[in-house]
Amino acid sequence: MLKSSAVDLEALAQRASERSGVRLYGRSVARVLSALLQTGDFWQVVDRAALPVPGAAAIVEVLIEEGLLARQGDDLVLTEAGREAARALGIRPPERHACPACEGRGVPFWADRALYQTFLALAKDRPESVQEFDQGYVTPETTVARVLHMASRGDLDGKEILVLAAEDDLTGLAIALTRRAKRVLILDIDPRLIAFDNRAFQELGIENAEARVFDLRNPFPEEWLGAFDVFVTDPPETPRAFRAFIARGIAALKAPGSAGYFGLTLRDASLFRWAEFQRALLDYGMVLTDILQDFNVYEIWPYHDQTRAARIAPTRRPPQAPWYRSSWQRIEALPGFRGENLAFTEEDLREIYLDEESSTT
Amino acid sequence: MLKSSAVDLEALAQRASERSGVRLYGRSVARVLSALLQTGDFWQVVDRAALPVPGAAAIVEVLIEEGLLARQGDDLVLTEAGREAARALGIRPPERHACPACEGRGVPFWADRALYQTFLALAKDRPESVQEFDQGYVTPETTVARVLHMASRGDLDGKEILVLAAEDDLTGLAIALTRRAKRVLILDIDPRLIAFDNRAFQELGIENAEARVFDLRNPFPEEWLGAFDVFVTDPPETPRAFRAFIARGIAALKAPGSAGYFGLTLRDASLFRWAEFQRALLDYGMVLTDILQDFNVYEIWPYHDQTRAARIAPTRRPPQAPWYRSSWQRIEALPGFRGENLAFTEEDLREIYLDEESSTT
Numbered sequence: 001m002l003k004s005s006a007v008d009l010e011a012l013a014q015r016a017s018e019r020s021g022v023r024l025y026g027r028s029v030a031r032v033l034s035a036l037l038q039t040g041d042f043w044q045v046v047d048r049a050a051l052p053v054p055g056a057a058a059i060v061e062v063l064i065e066e067g068l069l070a071r072q073g074d075d076l077v078l079t080e081a082g083r084e085a086a087r088a089l090g091i092r093p094p095e096r097h098a099c100p101a102c103e104g105r106g107v108p109f110w111a112d113r114a115l116y117q118t119f120l121a122l123a124k125d126r127p128e129s130v131q132e133f134d135q136g137y138v139t140p141e142t143t144v145a146r147v148l149h150m151a152s153r154g155d156l157d158g159k160e161i162l163v164l165a166a167e168d169d170l171t172g173l174a175i176a177l178t179r180r181a182k183r184v185l186i187l188d189i190d191p192r193l194i195a196f197d198n199r200a201f202q203e204l205g206i207e208n209a210e211a212r213v214f215d216l217r218n219p220f221p222e223e224w225l226g227a228f229d230v231f232v233t234d235p236p237e238t239p240r241a242f243r244a245f246i247a248r249g250i251a252a253l254k255a256p257g258s259a260g261y262f263g264l265t266l267r268d269a270s271l272f273r274w275a276e277f278q279r280a281l282l283d284y285g286m287v288l289t290d291i292l293q294d295f296n297v298y299e300i301w302p303y304h305d306q307t308r309a310a311r312i313a314p315t316r317r318p319p320q321a322p323w324y325r326s327s328w329q330r331i332e333a334l335p336g337f338r339g340e341n342l343a344f345t346e347e348d349l350r351e352i353y354l355d356e357e358s359s360t361t
Numbered sequence: 362m363l364k365s366s367a368v369d370l371e372a373l374a375q376r377a378s379e380r381s382g383v384r385l386y387g388r389s390v391a392r393v394l395s396a397l398l399q400t401g402d403f404w405q406v407v408d409r410a411a412l413p414v415p416g417a418a419a420i421v422e423v424l425i426e427e428g429l430l431a432r433q434g435d436d437l438v439l440t441e442a443g444r445e446a447a448r449a450l451g452i453r454p455p456e457r458h459a460c461p462a463c464e465g466r467g468v469p470f471w472a473d474r475a476l477y478q479t480f481l482a483l484a485k486d487r488p489e490s491v492q493e494f495d496q497g498y499v500t501p502e503t504t505v506a507r508v509l510h511m512a513s514r515g516d517l518d519g520k521e522i523l524v525l526a527a528e529d530d531l532t533g534l535a536i537a538l539t540r541r542a543k544r545v546l547i548l549d550i551d552p553r554l555i556a557f558d559n560r561a562f563q564e565l566g567i568e569n570a571e572a573r574v575f576d577l578r579n580p581f582p583e584e585w586l587g588a589f590d591v592f593v594t595d596p597p598e599t600p601r602a603f604r605a606f607i608a609r610g611i612a613a614l615k616a617p618g619s620a621g622y623f624g625l626t627l628r629d630a631s632l633f634r635w636a637e638f639q640r641a642l643l644d645y646g647m648v649l650t651d652i653l654q655d656f657n658v659y660e661i662w663p664y665h666d667q668t669r670a671a672r673i674a675p676t677r678r679p680p681q682a683p684w685y686r687s688s689w690q691r692i693e694a695l696p697g698f699r700g701e702n703l704a705f706t707e708e709d710l711r712e713i714y715l716d717e718e719s720s721t722t
Contacts, residue, residue: 023696025616025617025618025696026616026617026618027616027617027618027619028618030515030618031515034515089519090518090519090543091518091519092518092519094515095512095513096513097468097469097472097509097510097512097513098467098468098513099460099462099463099466099467099468099469100462100469101460101461101462101463101469102460102462102463102467104467104468105460105467106459106460106463106465106466106467106653107458107459107460107465108458108460108461108462111458148458149458151456151458152456152457152458152459154391154392154395154455157451157452157453158450158451158452158453182451255386255387255388256386256387256388257386257387257388257389257391258388271648271650271693271695272648272695274648274649274650275643275648275695278639278643278648278649279640279643282636282639282640282643287632287633287635287636287639288635288639288649288652289632289635289652289654290652290653290654291649291650291651291652291653292467292651292652292653293650293651332632334632334633334636335384335386
């Protein structure tokens with residue numbers, strides 16, 4: 001497909017990779033070019049190209065240096081040479097066939113109207129996201145769809161469910177609202193969320209749900225190990241965080257057939273990272289049963305301009321529309337599964353939120 | 362949750378496992394009990410429990426022996442003891458929240474009406490499925506949704522696409538109908554399907570698509586190795602077939618970022634098998650990007666009563682409604698990926714379609 005005059009995507013990827021420390025290949029550059037045929041907004045390019053922010057930013061810079069792309073104020077605009085390169089490479093604008101009725105999740109958030117409406121009414125008073133805890137919450141439609149997806153997998157009725165360190169999404173609250181779980185234990189480091197949940201449980205007379213302040217960098221007490229049918233989390237995406245959150249979630253599971261749910265992006269992690277995580281999950285004795293891309297849609301968080309992502313972006317304008325989506329994944333425990341319940345040192349902590357791929361905290 | 366008087370699910374699973382050779386655990390039995398709270402039709406039980414047919418059949422037999430379940434003609438009916446056991450264990454009927462607009466796929470088959478209608482018109486004259494080649498095709502809505510899902514992942518426009526040994530679904534035909542791929546090569550062992558496709562391409566003036574008779578048990582010629590951006594297949598689900606079809610599909614891919622699509626059931630394979638396949642994919646240098654449960658819905662095949670599944674079923678009535686669904690999975694090649702292009706001997710062949718888990722051929 002490459003003509004002698006055509007742009008060498010692999011060479012551009014190599015340069016962007018050296019600059020950013022993010023592993024990239026020719027198709028990464030092709031995805032950015034494809035996105036740029038449709039939008040000039042950097043954050044929408046990241047969304048469409050599904051690349052770690054530092055990687056997408058480095059590709060944009062390299063394209064600008066090559067004269068294929070130009071900045072026009074806060075917009076990115078392909079030059080004539082850039083458009084010609086895309087044409088020569090057969091690159092077309094991206095398209096996304098997402099069902100409008102269920103927002104592409106396959107699971108319709110409106111299938112349980114009472115749950116959706118109760119959740120909406122409660123969530124309007126939720127605590128705002130703060131950067132200190134890597135917060136940033138998903139839309140109410142996302143949260144309710146997570147619960148209905150769990151119900152579809154048989155992971156709700158009569159189950160003991162642990163929600164760990166992701167309660168900015170209020171997933172634990174939504175699960176408890178169904179009154180179908182046997183027990184819901186919600187752990188989060190942020191006392192505002194814990195108080196918010198417990199107040200709701202008290203007002204609504206929900207007795208089998210409890211929220212507790214807990215820092216996931218500490219190991220679990222013995223009583224939580226092997227005690228749950230299901231865990232739900234949405235961790236930072238560094239390898240360290242994966243061990244602190246997901247491996248500990250696995251350690252909390254009871255038996256083969258127990259399940260875990262977690263989010264994973266291609267905005268703060270690469271497919272290389274995904275492959276490492278997939279191997280780790282198999283080593284823990286877990287099997288992946290669901291990977292639903294773009295299931296989780298995040299509201300724009302108020303501290304965007306304080307993030308590394310904003311600092312390294314090639315344009316200054318903050319996101320104008322949702323751009324941060326993540327996949328929702330389900331894993332199931334096979335016989336012999338085992339998690340990890342590690343303690344983390346002060347030194348470990350520094351690496352938990354940020355690394356070369358992860359930039360939105 | 363278990364009371365002293367309660368049924369020991371793990372012990373029942375163990376017995377069913379020894380009988381069938383399919384690895385099962387307590388939750389497998391719980392899933393069958395849950396399904397039986399909703400339906401008395403064995404094939405619908407298999408669908409809801411998402412277990413290999415021989416495993417589900419063995420669980421049903423054990424439940425009957427224990428007096429928890431009874432046959433009433435061709436229906437399976439929980440006894441009072443069975444209902445009481447389900448209650449004591451907190452087991453509830455299954456539920457499935459699938460969006461009615463997109464049939465739960467997230468990708469609406471009607472998003473490209475012209476494609477859907479053209480495909481429907483052509484497919485009404487398709488060759489009927491035959492047992493010799495493990496055929497059994499998905500609904501037209503499934504086939505069209507596969508193509509739109511590929512488009513959403515950037516795996517259609519300008520791509521060289523290999524469709525291997527799954528053309529009973531007419532996925533290659535549907536891809537070619539979009540006229541958006543650079544090249545479509547369709548391989549299938551069944552000359553009827555090859556002739557059907559080539560006739561359509563000729564009548565419609567589609568010049569960049571070609572169908573060829575090919576037996577996937579043979580290795581690929583050199584010219585197909587490293588020659589495609591995308592492969593699509595829907596193989597039998599034995600480890601042998603996995604190597605013959607998927608490993609060879611990977612060998613046909615060009616570069617990092619190239620992608621593969623395949624179906625995988627929980628009707629002819631267990632989650633243990635899934636875990637083995639997931640590890641093999643990582644070893645080939647591939648990463649899983651999508652696992653969409655129940656994406657593929659199969660029409661009931663005409664030779665059902667000739668299958669091992671029918672012979673081992675605890676009831677004689679054939680399926681009355683679709684019961685065979687499978688997940689649709691996407692994998693992407695990372696740098697250093699490599700497939701396999703093995704030849705298979707006469708001895709290998711016997712294992713390609715049937716083993717302890719696989720029974721529908």
